[in-house]
Amino acid sequence: MIIPKEAQSSAAVAEHYDELDPFYREIWGEHVHHGLWWTGRETPDEAVEVLIAHLAATLALRPGQHVCDIGCGYGATAEWLAEHHGVHVMGVTLSSAQLRQAERRADGSPLLQFIRQDWLTNTFEDGVFDHVFAIESSEHMPDKQRFFDEAYRTLRQGGRLAIYAWLAHDNARPWEERLLLEPICREGRLPGMGTEAEYRAWAEKAGFVVDGFEDLSRKVRRTWTLCGQRVAKKLLTRSHYRRYLLDAHSRNRVFALSLLRIWLAYATGSMRYGFLTAHRPSSLA
Numbered sequence: 001m002i003i004p005k006e007a008q009s010s011a012a013v014a015e016h017y018d019e020l021d022p023f024y025r026e027i028w029g030e031h032v033h034h035g036l037w038w039t040g041r042e043t044p045d046e047a048v049e050v051l052i053a054h055l056a057a058t059l060a061l062r063p064g065q066h067v068c069d070i071g072c073g074y075g076a077t078a079e080w081l082a083e084h085h086g087v088h089v090m091g092v093t094l095s096s097a098q099l100r101q102a103e104r105r106a107d108g109s110p111l112l113q114f115i116r117q118d119w120l121t122n123t124f125e126d127g128v129f130d131h132v133f134a135i136e137s138s139e140h141m142p143d144k145q146r147f148f149d150e151a152y153r154t155l156r157q158g159g160r161l162a163i164y165a166w167l168a169h170d171n172a173r174p175w176e177e178r179l180l181l182e183p184i185c186r187e188g189r190l191p192g193m194g195t196e197a198e199y200r201a202w203a204e205k206a207g208f209v210v211d212g213f214e215d216l217s218r219k220v221r222r223t224w225t226l227c228g229q230r231v232a233k234k235l236l237t238r239s240h241y242r243r244y245l246l247d248a249h250s251r252n253r254v255f256a257l258s259l260l261r262i263w264l265a266y267a268t269g270s271m272r273y274g275f276l277t278a279h280r281p282s283s284l285a
């Protein structure tokens, strides 16, 4: 696992999303995850929804099921799943700014609920969810084994886990670690970036049976060209972007540098984007 030189806490992750909230919403929009260019012809807005449709198809969601979105961002994934598949979604985030936006979606919906809670110390009862998924949140968890243990505990027997995660490739060379992966972790508030092998091992140690792994790197990496273009345009046209970057009190401005590093990390193959699926076996199996 790639570990940043400075330890990253859940409090730092929450601060990252709270402080950068206006920028995330202007640059990324309501989905804070990669787009998935399955055919390559999707618009950026379509690509972020294709990723959710990919998740829904894999989980084979059925109306009325109970699903947990670990690290739910602004709740847009939860809303899409409720609208398209009629499932109940419980979304969990560390960020108060994200929670405020998510709660607006939940208003009046019998299917949506959001709370601010640390997944690693969550208060859900055993076996309450039919499915649990995490789109780009496991990277932020300081204790990856506990992330999997909690997913296992809160899933019913036979329930499925699906994870989209930023991964380091299995044998990162020293220069890749020094110039790309370690700074990406530090600047993006990731306490650790695991490899495919580590994710499989954590899942199995928790008790899961791993069903599959897909490397989606080539289908998602266009996200970073788009982000780079959007940020450059904002810097040229919006003075508050320039003020934020130049202000020494902006604790998370360093993330801007990461955009270039992440683009390079995908181009060089140092970073991967993986989709892992697993299920909690039933005790009779």
Ligand SMILES: C[S@@+](CC[C@H](N)C(=O)[O-])C[C@H]1O[C@@H](n2cnc3c(N)ncnc32)[C@H](O)[C@@H]1O
Pocket: 010, 013, 014, 017, 030, 031, 032, 033, 070, 071, 072, 073, 074, 075, 077, 092, 093, 094, 095, 098, 117, 118, 119, 120, 134, 135, 136, 137, 140, 141
């Ligand atoms: C990159 S964003 C992804 C948001 C969302 N999944 C989406 O696709 O739009 C990471 C999310 O993980 C959440 N997160 C990170 N660590 C967490 C933890 N320990 N407990 C709960 N949520 C966490 C953050 O609050 C944020 O909502």
